Amino acid sequence: xxxxxxAEFLKLKRSRMPMWSGLIVLVAAGLSLAVLPxxxxxxxxxxxxxxxxxxxxxxxxxxxxxxxTNYLRVGLQGMSGSWGILTFxxxxxxxxxxEYKEGAAKTMLTLPIRREYAIVAKxxxxxxxxxxxxxxxxxxxxxxxxILGVGGFSWSAVLGNVDDTLQxxxxxxxxxxxxxxxxVRGRGYLQPMLFSLGVMMVGNxxxxxxxxxxxxxxxxxxxxGASWYPVSPSPLVPLSWVVAVAVFVVGAAALMWQIDHADSxx
Amino acid sequence: xLRALKAEFQKLKRAGMPLWTALIVLVAPVVTVGMVSLADNATVVVTWGDFMRxxxxxxxxxxxxxxxxxxxxxxxxxxxxxxxEKQMFTLPLRREYFFVAKMMVLAIWVAGLxxxxxxxxxxxxxxxxxxxxxxxxxxECVTAELKVAVLIYATLPWVALVAMIxxxxxxxLVYSAITAALGLGLAEAGWGRWFPWSxxxxxxxxALFPSVPMPTLVAWSWALIALVFVSGTAAAVTxxxxxxxxx
Numbered sequence: 001x002x003x004x005x006x007a008e009f010l011k012l013k014r015s016r017m018p019m020w021s022g023l024i025v026l027v028a029a030g031l032s033l034a035v036l037p038x039x040x041x042x043x044x045x046x047x048x049x050x051x052x053x054x055x056x057x058x059x060x061x062x063x064x065x066x067x068x069t070n071y072l073r074v075g076l077q078g079m080s081g082s083w084g085i086l087t088f089x090x091x092x093x094x095x096x097x098x099e100y101k102e103g104a105a106k107t108m109l110t111l112p113i114r115r116e117y118a119i120v121a122k123x124x125x126x127x128x129x130x131x132x133x134x135x136x137x138x139x140x141x142x143x144x145x146x147i148l149g150v151g152g153f154s155w156s157a158v159l160g161n162v163d164d165t166l167q168x169x170x171x172x173x174x175x176x177x178x179x180x181x182x183x184v185r186g187r188g189y190l191q192p193m194l195f196s197l198g199v200m201m202v203g204n205x206x207x208x209x210x211x212x213x214x215x216x217x218x219x220x221x222x223x224x225g226a227s228w229y230p231v232s233p234s235p236l237v238p239l240s241w242v243v244a245v246a247v248f249v250v251g252a253a254a255l256m257w258q259i260d261h262a263d264s265x266x
Numbered sequence: 267x268l269r270a271l272k273a274e275f276q277k278l279k280r281a282g283m284p285l286w287t288a289l290i291v292l293v294a295p296v297v298t299v300g301m302v303s304l305a306d307n308a309t310v311v312v313t314w315g316d317f318m319r320x321x322x323x324x325x326x327x328x329x330x331x332x333x334x335x336x337x338x339x340x341x342x343x344x345x346x347x348x349x350x351e352k353q354m355f356t357l358p359l360r361r362e363y364f365f366v367a368k369m370m371v372l373a374i375w376v377a378g379l380x381x382x383x384x385x386x387x388x389x390x391x392x393x394x395x396x397x398x399x400x401x402x403x404x405x406e407c408v409t410a411e412l413k414v415a416v417l418i419y420a421t422l423p424w425v426a427l428v429a430m431i432x433x434x435x436x437x438x439l440v441y442s443a444i445t446a447a448l449g450l451g452l453a454e455a456g457w458g459r460w461f462p463w464s465x466x467x468x469x470x471x472x473a474l475f476p477s478v479p480m481p482t483l484v485a486w487s488w489a490l491i492a493l494v495f496v497s498g499t500a501a502a503v504t505x506x507x508x509x510x511x512x513x
Contacts, residue, residue, distance in 0.1 A: 012280070017440075023440075024447060028451075029453070031447060051307060053304060094436060101434055190283065194286045194491050201290075204296075204297050206300060207304075229304055
């Protein structure tokens with residue numbers, strides 16, 4: 001098992017994907033903050049408040065003011081509700097789909113080693129990769145906020161954001177075995193990417209609904225809120241984590257079944 | 267040329283991709299449903315026309331660049347992925363024909379998704395029972411979506427080039443994701459008029475309810491986007507002409 005994990009990491013040795021995925025995070029995390037100065041404009045806030053309800057409440061609560069807490073939160077919201085789902089989906093599609101696209105599936109599927117080992121090893125690599133991207137996102141958001149000269153820095157806000165980032169990353173990770181299943185089923189990258197794009201939109205549609213804390217693709221947004229609706233952060237309930245783990249287990253089981261029954265392509 | 271075009275359409279005969287991309291477009295309006303459901307009904311009445319205005323918004327800021335980029339990646343990357351590149355490069359036909367044929371298929375595909383998105387947006391608005399349905403709102407939505415689609419389509423020759431150089435789907439997908447993020451960020455920063463990948467957001471405003479208006483496009487913006495299309499096409503054609511058959 002350890003040799004399989006080492007092999008999976010070695011496969012990334014000359015791969016540019018870790019660098020490219022880091023670049024996506026750099027662009028997305030850094031530039032997503034550009035929205036706050038726009039929203040901080042009093043004229044914009046008046047327009048937003050006109051819709052009443054949660055919009056007026058968000059303006060009154062100072063959710064659009066350029067502060068460290070708001071910047072960190074907006075950065076994390078971008079990961080939780082948009083680019084995180086797509087980028088983590090792309091990384092998953094790459095790890096599981098490249099065996100087919102690079103002609104290595106026939107080797108992987110015919111080695112005298114349990115196929116489940118390859119899946120577990122890939123899931124371990126995926127966990128390390130998405131965790132690194134999550135941490136990178138926090139670091140880049142902090143750097144961008146500091147460069148913009150935003151006031152009100154506090155370590156408690158940073159630590160709170162790191163905690164939320166870890167939770168959001170864990171929740172998104174729980175959904176990735178299903179993306180991997182699409183990659184193995186579709187023998188490539190397109191199906192898992194389309195699936196990721198679809199669930200990103202469905203997840204966003206369920207914000208502030210009773211289903212919000214129980215739909216895995218919406219849970220990160222439920223936890224950290226979404227400035228573009230706006231929706232305030234809300235705590236998850238224990239059942240949310242049970243559902244997230246159940247989705248992971250079902251996805252992993254489907255993935256194992258798929259790989260166990262897969263034929264070696266020519 | 268026409269035979270190359272016909273061949274490109276025939277390649278899609280048993281492909282699942284048109285169906286999958288259509289499914290994404292059909293699902294997309296649920297984002298608008300979620301968004302308008304948050305508005306306080308006592309303060310603001312969301313009309314059928316308001317809902318329709320969010321159709322182009324969805325394409326511009328949520329899925330257009332990534333989905334259309336994925337379609338371009340599929341059309342231009344599958345020749346290598348499915349092992350048909352060697353036939354394409356060795357047929358006694360001008361290689362430009364294939365590029366032009368693929369770009370035409372891409373244009374029709376994007377236009378089809380666009381029409382479907384208008385229909386889906388209208389269907390959701392009707393199902394929600396929103397007041398004020400009118401053909402004028404549909405026309406406004408179609409006009410805005412056309413502008414958004416043209417602006418995104420003009421950037422797709424570069425995705426095609428990346429797909430051909432990268433010989434597959436990963437490179438164009440990464441490229442599309444980066445340009446989508448860059449486009450959104452720079453539009454929010456107010457550069458939508460001058461950065462081609464942000465221009466669709468100048469048409470629709472940045473995704474919020476209500477949308478935050480962005481600087482409108484000027485004649486130079488259209489000249490810039492035309493330059494992006496022409497340079498991307500020229501680069502892709504040059505690459506295709508000089509590419510070696512490596513399979």
